[in-house]
Structure formats: C-alpha cells, structure tokens
Amino acid sequence: MKDLVGIKEIEKSDIERILNTASSFKDVLKRDIKKVPALRGKTVVNLFFEPSTRTKTSFELAEKRMSMDVLNFSVPTSSVVKGESLLDTVRTIEAYGVDFIVIRHSSSGAPHFIARNVNASVISGGDGINEHPTQALLDAFSIIEKKGRLEGLKIAIVGDILHSRVAKSNIYCLAKLGAKVRLIGPPTLIPMDLPEGVTVFHDMDEGIKDTDVIMMLRIQMERQGKGFFPSTGEYSMLYGLNINRLGLAKKDAIVMHPGPMNRGIEISSEVADCQQSVILEQVTNGIAVRMAVMYLLSGMQENE
Amino acid sequence: MTKELLNKKDIERMLLRIAHEIIEKNKGIENICLVGIQRGGVHLAKRLRLMIKGIENTEVPVGSLDISLYRDDIRIRKGHPVVRKTEIPCDVNDKKIILVDDVLFTGRSIRSAMDAIMDFGRPAQIQLAVLIDRGHRELPIRADYVGKNIPTSMSENISVQFEEEGHEDKVVLQSKE
Numbered sequence: 001m002k003d004l005v006g007i008k009e010i011e012k013s014d015i016e017r018i019l020n021t022a023s024s025f026k027d028v029l030k031r032d033i034k035k036v037p038a039l040r041g042k043t044v045v046n047l048f049f050e051p052s053t054r055t056k057t058s059f060e061l062a063e064k065r066m067s068m069d070v071l072n073f074s075v076p077t078s079s080v081v082k083g084e085s086l087l088d089t090v091r092t093i094e095a096y097g098v099d100f101i102v103i104r105h106s107s108s109g110a111p112h113f114i115a116r117n118v119n120a121s122v123i124s125g126g127d128g129i130n131e132h133p134t135q136a137l138l139d140a141f142s143i144i145e146k147k148g149r150l151e152g153l154k155i156a157i158v159g160d161i162l163h164s165r166v167a168k169s170n171i172y173c174l175a176k177l178g179a180k181v182r183l184i185g186p187p188t189l190i191p192m193d194l195p196e197g198v199t200v201f202h203d204m205d206e207g208i209k210d211t212d213v214i215m216m217l218r219i220q221m222e223r224q225g226k227g228f229f230p231s232t233g234e235y236s237m238l239y240g241l242n243i244n245r246l247g248l249a250k251k252d253a254i255v256m257h258p259g260p261m262n263r264g265i266e267i268s269s270e271v272a273d274c275q276q277s278v279i280l281e282q283v284t285n286g287i288a289v290r291m292a293v294m295y296l297l298s299g300m301q302e303n304e
Numbered sequence: 305m306t307k308e309l310l311n312k313k314d315i316e317r318m319l320l321r322i323a324h325e326i327i328e329k330n331k332g333i334e335n336i337c338l339v340g341i342q343r344g345g346v347h348l349a350k351r352l353r354l355m356i357k358g359i360e361n362t363e364v365p366v367g368s369l370d371i372s373l374y375r376d377d378i379r380i381r382k383g384h385p386v387v388r389k390t391e392i393p394c395d396v397n398d399k400k401i402i403l404v405d406d407v408l409f410t411g412r413s414i415r416s417a418m419d420a421i422m423d424f425g426r427p428a429q430i431q432l433a434v435l436i437d438r439g440h441r442e443l444p445i446r447a448d449y450v451g452k453n454i455p456t457s458m459s460e461n462i463s464v465q466f467e468e469e470g471h472e473d474k475v476v477l478q479s480k481e
Contacts, residue, residue, distance in 0.1 A: 017384060024370065024387040033423040036373035295373075299385040 136169035159217030318451035344406030411445035
C-alpha cells in the first residue's frame with residue numbers, strides 16, 4: 001500500500017493496523033517531548049485546494065511530531081490561479097523530491113488521480129463528496145477508546161449524508177469493522193447507493209433509540225437554498241441533537257462531531273459540552289491517527 | 305541448521321548473577337529503574353526485578369521501551385512496522401536507567417533506545433544489561449552486564465525464546481543452510 005486515498009480501497013486488516021499503531025502515537029503526544037525522529041529526512045507537502053483549518057493544522061502537527069520537513073501549498077497564492085493543471089502542479093511538487101503529498105480537493109477522485117501519477121505517497125485530506133479517510137479512522141479510534149470495541153455497536157450518523165465525505169468514509173470504515181450503521185436524515189440528503197447492512201431512518205427519535213454512538217454532521221450552510229431542506233429552523237427541529245433526544249440513546253452513548261459545529265442548528269450547546277461529548281478528544285486523536293498513517297505508509301514505500 | 309546453546313537453567317543462573325552484579329555495581333538499588341527493550345528485554349527486565357526483590361527485598365520499577373520510532377533502518381527493514389508499548393513508570397531525571405535487552409549485536413538498537421530514553425528526561429546514568437553478546441558491533445557501545453559472550457558469524461542468528469511467549473526458555477543458534 002503506497003497511498004491512503006479512501007477507506008473503500010483498504011482492507012479491514014489495514015484499518016486495524018493503523019488504529020493499533022495510533023495508540024502508540026497517542027502515548028507520544030502525552031509526553032513532555034511530543035516528537036519522535038521516526039520520519040526524519042522525509043518531506044511532505046500539504047496541498048489544500050479547498051479551505052481547511054483543522055484538517056490542515058492536524059496534518060501539519062502530525063508531520064512535525066514525526067520530524068518531517070513540511071511544505072504548505074495554498075491555492076490562492078499559487079500558480080493554480082495562473083491556470084496550471086492539477087497534474088502539472090503535482091509533478092512540479094514531486095520534482096522537489098517530496099515523499100508524501102497530503103491533498104484536499106473539491107473534485108472527487110483527485111487524490112486517486114494523483115496517486116496513479118506520482119511515486120510519492122498520497123494521503124487524502126478529503127475529496128469532493130467522496131471520502132475523508134483520516135477523519136473516519138480517527139472517529140473509529142475515538143469510539144474504540146471509549147467503548148473498547150466497534151463490532152456490534154449501534155452507530156447513528158445524522159445529517160447531510162449525501163454531501164458528506166466524512167459520512168461516506170465512516171460508513172465504509174464502520175461496516176468493515178462490524179458496527180451496525182444507521183443513517184438519519186431527510187430523504188433529500190440520503191444517497192441512493194448504500195452498502196449492505198446500513199439502515200436508513202427519516203425520523204430521528206426512532207433512529208437514535210438505543211444507539212451507542214451518535215455522529216452528528218455539520219449542516220453545510222453553503223448548500224442552503226438549494227432546496228434540500230426548507231429552512232435551518234425546521235432542520236434543527238427535526239434533525240438537531242438536543243439533550244432530550246440524547247436521552248433516547250443508551251445511557252452511556254457518546255456524541256461525536258467532525259467540526260466545525262453549528263451550535264444551535266445540528267447540535268445544541270448543552271449537548272456539545274456535556275459529559276457524553278467526545279468532540280475535543282476527536283481532535284487530539286486526529287493527530288495520533290495521522291502520525292500512524294504516515295509512519296505505516298513510509299514503512300511500506302520501501303518494500304515494494 | 306539450529307543448535308541449542310543455553311537451556312532454562314543456564315538462563316536463570318546468568319540472570320541471577322546479573323541481578324547480583326547490578327546491586328553490587330550500584331551499591332544497592334536506590335534510584336534504579338529497569339527498562340526492557342521490546343519484546344525480549346521486557347521479559348528479562350521483569351525476571352530481574354523478581355530476582356532483585358529476592359535478594360534485597362525491595363521492588364525496583366520496571367518499564368518497557370519500543371524503539372521503532374527511533375530506528376535508523378525503517379527504509380531497509382522488510383514487512384509492516386509494528387509499534388509496541390512504551391511505558392516508563394518513573395521520572396527518568398537523575399535516575400540510573402538500566403536498559404535490558406536479550407541480544408546485543410550491532411549496537412544500533414541500543415543507540416535508538418538511548419535516544420528514546422533521553423526524550424523522557426536526563427537520567428543520571430544509563431547502563432546496559434544483555435543476556436547474549438554476539439559481537440559485530442557497528443557503534444562504540446558495550447554492555448555493563450553480560451550473561452554470556454557468544455562469538456558468531458554474520459550468517460548465523462541468535463534466537464532467544466521465552467516462556468512468556470509460549471515457548472520453552474532457551475537460546476538457539478541458527479545458521480543459514
């Protein structure tokens with residue numbers, strides 16, 4: 001395995017190896033010196049064609065904790081605005097001699113395309129409405145950390161599944177690890193082609209009943225007004241997570257959100273800040289998981 | 305071809321001697337922390353703790369150290385890297401850290417282990433205890449406590465097997481063809 005472009009493309013054993021390795025990196029993050037020389041001498045470029053603060057920060061911190069040299073390439077200041085093609089941009093970057101390319105792009109499949117055309121390891125930081133694999137891995141890691149396992153857990157993913165690459169990656173990841181996935185949202189925001197075993201609910205109260213984990217998705221304000229739902233007020237009433245609704249899930253259910261949150265719309269402040277919320281732990285775990293991915297990919301680069 | 309070099313009893317005697325030597329050299333066990341290098345060293349460090357307790361009637365802390373993240377050969381090793389647990393049970397500042405490993409060979413693992421320990425703090429001393437010293441050092445490193453010196457050729461391999469991993473305790477010499 002040279003690249004991580006999506007969860008769909010990898011095996012259950014790969015996922016498990018990444019999650020196991022990530023727990024060692026989480027230990028590193030708890031030390032006074034939060035840095036190891038494991039990837040010293042390697043170079044990574046973060047290529048973000050879409051705005052991102054948290055994913056980019058998380059990757060950059062993970063890269064620095066592994067002692068890599070980090071280049072950041074942000075689109076508004078780059079030659080992309082001068083009309084350079086994606087492939088030319090990436091080939092130029094590869095000619096600098098980088099070992100890893102982390103890419104976020106608004107077109108689904110962009111990381112796959114680049115992975116086929118360069119020797120460096122390509123890691124997707126999210127592509128279009130396709131996948132966001134490292135987010136799903138950190139979510140799985142966070143669940144296992146709290147629940148000890150994933151197999152057999154009832155996990156609800158709530159919101160705009162159709163446009164959410166986080167949801168897609170999570171559906172693949174959780175299904176591969178044996179969790180029971182429920183999707184909750186209005187019919188307009190649930191995709192048609194779903195993997196086997198995934199159940200769909202349009203009524204939230206019914207859907208989150210007895211669940212172990214509730215993953216809320218950000219309602220993408222930029223898609224408002226395209227007719228997917230009547231108003232944010234109505235959406236919030238039907239699919240927002242408040243403390244009463246949370247009571248329908250299991251007593252020890254955990255609440256997750258990939259951020260950034262719209263407080264008061266998909267999640268109430270009370271829920272976001274409650275004991276059952278693991279939202280901030282997800283952020284910390286994200287660094288450990290991304291360190292693990294880069295470490296494992298680098299170990300495999302040389303073996304092929 | 306494989307040949308058994310040491311059995312359970314031999315290993316036990318060597319470890320007991322090392323336990324005595326550790327106490328003698330350090331004039332007691334004050335400020336000592338044993339740190340086993342994953343995986344064999346961890347088993348040995350735990351056994352040494354029991355033996356030291358038998359002699360001095362006091363427990364010394366035992367930690368485990370995984371050196372994967374400090375190695376210099378990630379690009380030439382085969383197979384998937386596995387990162388095991390690192391647990392250092394005490395503040396290493398001003399402690400005497402005794403690294404424990406099963407086989408001392410090129411010295412590169414010990415170099416990595418020292419780097420890893422230094423990231424936890426500034427120990428007063430780092431000492432090294434090994435069950436087998438098979439020679440072929442590539443770095444200026446020597447052990448303070450050695451169970452047995454076994455001269456080997458580069459084509460041979462020393463394998464230490466542990467009850468803790470479901471085998472019989474023994475040290476085996478494997479030669480290619």
